[in-house]
Amino acid sequence: MTTQKATIVYTLTDEAPALATYSLLPIVRTFTSVAGIDVTLSDISLAARILAAFPERLSEEQRVVDGLVELGELTQDPHANIIKLPNISASVPQLRACVAELQSQGYDIPDFPEEPKTAEEKAIRERYSKILGSAVNPVLRQGNSDRRAPAAVKAFARKYPHSMGQWSKASRSHADYMNGGDFFSSEQSVTMNKAQTVRIEFVNKAGQAELKKELPLEAGEVLDSMYMSSKALCDFFEGTLQDAKESGVMWSLHVKATMMKVSHPIVFGHAVKVFYREVFEKYGELFDELGVNPNNGLSSVYDKIKALPQSTQEEIERAIHDCYENRPELAMVDSVKGITNLHIPSDVIVDASMPAMIRTSGQMWGRDGKPKDAKAVMPESTYARIYQEMINFCKTNGAFDPRTMGSVPNVGLMAMKAEEYGSHDKTFEQTEDGTMRVVAADGTVLMQHEVEKGDIWRACQTKDAAIRDWVKLAVTRARNSSTPAVFWLDEERAHDNELRKKVEAYLQEHDLNGLDIRVMSYNEAIRFSMERMKRGQDTISVTGNVLRDYLTDLFPIMELGTSAKMLSIVPMLAGGGMYETGAGGSAPKHVQQLLEENHLRWDSLGEFLALAVSLEELGIKDGNARAKILAKCLDKATELLLDNGKSPSRKAGELDNRGSHFYLSLYWARELAAQTDDAELAAHFAPLAQALSEKEAQIVAELNSVQGQPATELKGYYHFEPAVVEKVMRPSATLNALLGAVNG
Numbered sequence: 001m002t003t004q005k006a007t008i009v010y011t012l013t014d015e016a017p018a019l020a021t022y023s024l025l026p027i028v029r030t031f032t033s034v035a036g037i038d039v040t041l042s043d044i045s046l047a048a049r050i051l052a053a054f055p056e057r058l059s060e061e062q063r064v065v066d067g068l069v070e071l072g073e074l075t076q077d078p079h080a081n082i083i084k085l086p087n088i089s090a091s092v093p094q095l096r097a098c099v100a101e102l103q104s105q106g107y108d109i110p111d112f113p114e115e116p117k118t119a120e121e122k123a124i125r126e127r128y129s130k131i132l133g134s135a136v137n138p139v140l141r142q143g144n145s146d147r148r149a150p151a152a153v154k155a156f157a158r159k160y161p162h163s164m165g166q167w168s169k170a171s172r173s174h175a176d177y178m179n180g181g182d183f184f185s186s187e188q189s190v191t192m193n194k195a196q197t198v199r200i201e202f203v204n205k206a207g208q209a210e211l212k213k214e215l216p217l218e219a220g221e222v223l224d225s226m227y228m229s230s231k232a233l234c235d236f237f238e239g240t241l242q243d244a245k246e247s248g249v250m251w252s253l254h255v256k257a258t259m260m261k262v263s264h265p266i267v268f269g270h271a272v273k274v275f276y277r278e279v280f281e282k283y284g285e286l287f288d289e290l291g292v293n294p295n296n297g298l299s300s301v302y303d304k305i306k307a308l309p310q311s312t313q314e315e316i317e318r319a320i321h322d323c324y325e326n327r328p329e330l331a332m333v334d335s336v337k338g339i340t341n342l343h344i345p346s347d348v349i350v351d352a353s354m355p356a357m358i359r360t361s362g363q364m365w366g367r368d369g370k371p372k373d374a375k376a377v378m379p380e381s382t383y384a385r386i387y388q389e390m391i392n393f394c395k396t397n398g399a400f401d402p403r404t405m406g407s408v409p410n411v412g413l414m415a416m417k418a419e420e421y422g423s424h425d426k427t428f429e430q431t432e433d434g435t436m437r438v439v440a441a442d443g444t445v446l447m448q449h450e451v452e453k454g455d456i457w458r459a460c461q462t463k464d465a466a467i468r469d470w471v472k473l474a475v476t477r478a479r480n481s482s483t484p485a486v487f488w489l490d491e492e493r494a495h496d497n498e499l500r501k502k503v504e505a506y507l508q509e510h511d512l513n514g515l516d517i518r519v520m521s522y523n524e525a526i527r528f529s530m531e532r533m534k535r536g537q538d539t540i541s542v543t544g545n546v547l548r549d550y551l552t553d554l555f556p557i558m559e560l561g562t563s564a565k566m567l568s569i570v571p572m573l574a575g576g577g578m579y580e581t582g583a584g585g586s587a588p589k590h591v592q593q594l595l596e597e598n599h600l601r602w603d604s605l606g607e608f609l610a611l612a613v614s615l616e617e618l619g620i621k622d623g624n625a626r627a628k629i630l631a632k633c634l635d636k637a638t639e640l641l642l643d644n645g646k647s648p649s650r651k652a653g654e655l656d657n658r659g660s661h662f663y664l665s666l667y668w669a670r671e672l673a674a675q676t677d678d679a680e681l682a683a684h685f686a687p688l689a690q691a692l693s694e695k696e697a698q699i700v701a702e703l704n705s706v707q708g709q710p711a712t713e714l715k716g717y718y719h720f721e722p723a724v725v726e727k728v729m730r731p732s733a734t735l736n737a738l739l740g741a742v743n744g
């Protein structure tokens with residue numbers, strides 16, 4: 001019944017969103033096929049990316065295509081239409097767990113070499129380093145970011161507000177950050193007046209220069225350099241621990257070891273070594289021999305000491321426990337299992353963890369499973385200050401009220417690996433004292449820092465084309481939403497001052513008539529936005545990459561209870577579109593619940609919203625009228641789903657992810673059957689709408705009755721067996737049969 005051919009690439013990722021895909025994708029395909037749209041699946045899960053990196057070690061049947069490479073190329077195609085679900089940005093412990101699982105399934109994948117020595121190990125490590133941390137998003141995000149809560153979602157949150165913990169003026173929770181010696185205090189920044197290749201060099205105390213990296217830069221590109229003093233960092237950690245102990249608040253650490261995948265694990269490692277100072281002092285040499293790496297958290301100690309005799313293991317475990325006596329109480333990730341904040345660097349990720357804390361009256365979970373006031377330690381003061389501002393605001397004004405509060409959408413600079421996002425290959429942990437410097441092609445020293453052994457030095461680059469597009473996107477968003485926009489650019493930051501000049505210049509390229517566009521420092525910007533938000537007014541935040549990440553969890557979690565309900569669009573520089581689903585992650589806790597009681601509380605609202613925009617865009621670009629109708633009806637279906645309370649519940653036995661997908665298909669089919677723009681399309685969906693309506697009770701019963709007991713073993717966590725997951729995620733024979741009948 002169709003004439004045009006178009007493709008949406010839907011990503012298969014990890015954990016909860018991957019499970020949800022097994023239920024949602026067959027539904028989506030049933031609908032899109034009538035508009036001649038293929039929805040193809042591209043596997044960019046952690047497991048697939050590892051398998052794709054070692055083809056020569058796998059048999060023909062075991063080999064997989066490198067989905068990420070393919071998608072990376074696709075981003076350069078003006079017709080690209082990609083729906084991107086959240087994926088694991090793997091920490092080393094996650095990567096190792098995935099490797100072990102693949103090995104146990106018979107894949108001859110090499111171990112991750114922690115400290116590569118031979119050439120072969122170094123080559124293996126090199127391949128793994130491309131998979132570690134935030135490795136997918138920077139490749140796919142070939143455009144800037146436009147994240148906001150659609151009107152229907154905001155209206156729903158106002159009508160049915162999520163719970164918000166009360167804030168007391170007496171709360172002792174606060175953010176703590178360095179007052180010197182951090183990246184913020186040392187940042188330098190230059191804008192290239194012409195294209196050239198600069199050199200990053202280290203000059204030792206004897207005056208010998210060592211080339212660390214050559215960096216080809218474009219004209220107009222902004223280059224920053226900065227360092228964090230390891231001494232200042234460790235003194236800071238010690239000070240915060242003593243302060244927390246004396247004042248009786250819990251201690252917690254919030255970093256982004258996945259996205260800042262080189263610098264933040266080192267910061268995390270210092271925290272582990274300072275917290276467990278006695279243990280590392282006493283067993284340091286033994287730990288070195290065993291290959292303990294504190295950057296991987298205390299789990300690395302537990303893991304490596306398994307090789308020791310039982311009595312030594314117990315002795316070390318006792319020493320660990322003794323530390324808890326002298327240190328403040330440590331925030332827990334899982335108090336039942338005794339997993340602390342310092343166990344694994346990817347368990348507490350600042351963008352999600354700080355808003356969760358602020359939403360919970362500024363409290364985190366203690367050893368006894370009870371919520372308590374906490375000191376939130378975020379060493380880098382550049383961004384930590386905004387959290388203190390929000391905490392101050394809540395202490396003064398009480399918790400935000402989702403029924404009345406306004407919205408803070410975000411336009412984020414992220415294209416072409418902007419800012420810290422792309423700093424990984426330009427981050428160096430110093431091995432001796434000396435000078436790090438950036439030297440221009442003509443020999444001029446552009447920037448330099450005196451550094452000491454252990455300091456973390458990094459450079460960040462931001463391309464002019466990305467900045468120009470970001471300014472354009474901000475103006476477009478301000479115009480389309482008739483909302484004031486604030487560029488968050490700190491007067492105290494060297495980098496932001498370079499950006500300020502460009503923003504001022506590029507704004508002149510646009511018609512600003514009637515728009516309210518301002519530039520403010522971070523503290524001023526967040527206060528301004530929160531004051532307006534409290535009065536029910538919206539303010540667009542236009543920010544750099546890290547603030548984009550932080551704010552698109554922070555504000556949505558206050559406004560909507562979760563960032564899963566965000567519309568997250570990446571208009572790519574080459575003309576294509578990527579539609580991210582939500583703004584959060586892959587929710588590992590949800591998988592645990594599915595395994596324990598066969599209930600998946602993952603909310604696919606982000607997927608629904610992304611799909612509607614993806615279809616609409618296809619409709620416009622290809623002149624595909626049916627795609628436009630599908631998009632319009634999908635948006636209506638999503639609104640109905642919200643209004644009728646058909647989102648997943650958190651409790652087993654009630655409607656879950658699968659049930660919400662059923663309702664989406666029911667409402668979508670009804671809307672299509674009822675629309676009058678395309679009679680053939682209406683006739684096509686009328687029988688499905690009728691059948692789904694008639695069988696509603698039966699289907700819901702089939703979907704809910706499987707819950708309450710453990711799900712079938714998925715035969716893997718990172719690399720589960722598709723046939724088994726399909727069975728678990730599609731338990732309603734009635735629904736499957738009805739969808740199958742449409743597909744013929």
Ligand SMILES: NC(=O)C1=CN([C@@H]2O[C@H](COP(=O)(O)OP(=O)(O)OC[C@H]3O[C@@H](n4cnc5c(N)ncnc54)[C@H](OP(=O)(O)O)[C@@H]3O)[C@@H](O)[C@H]2O)C=CC1
Binds near residue numbers: 089563588
């Ligand atoms: N875009 C991407 O690819 C991103 C990937 N990640 C990756 O995700 C993993 C987990 O990160 P983490 O920081 O724990 O953050 P998550 O966002 O995955 O989890 C935090 C909590 O947010 C809630 N949540 C998030 N998404 C949904 C959803 N769709 N439906 C319902 N609830 C939701 C859940 O709360 P509750 O448990 O209370 O239901 C969840 O436990 C990491 O491996 C990280 O690297 C993280 C961010 C973005």
Ligand SMILES: O=C(O)CCC(=O)C(=O)O
Binds near residue numbers: 133259
């Ligand atoms: O790439 C990542 O690791 C996560 C990114 C993220 O959290 C975000 O973009 O919101």
Ligand SMILES: [Mg+2]
Binds near residue numbers: 351549550583584
């Ligand atoms: Mg984020």
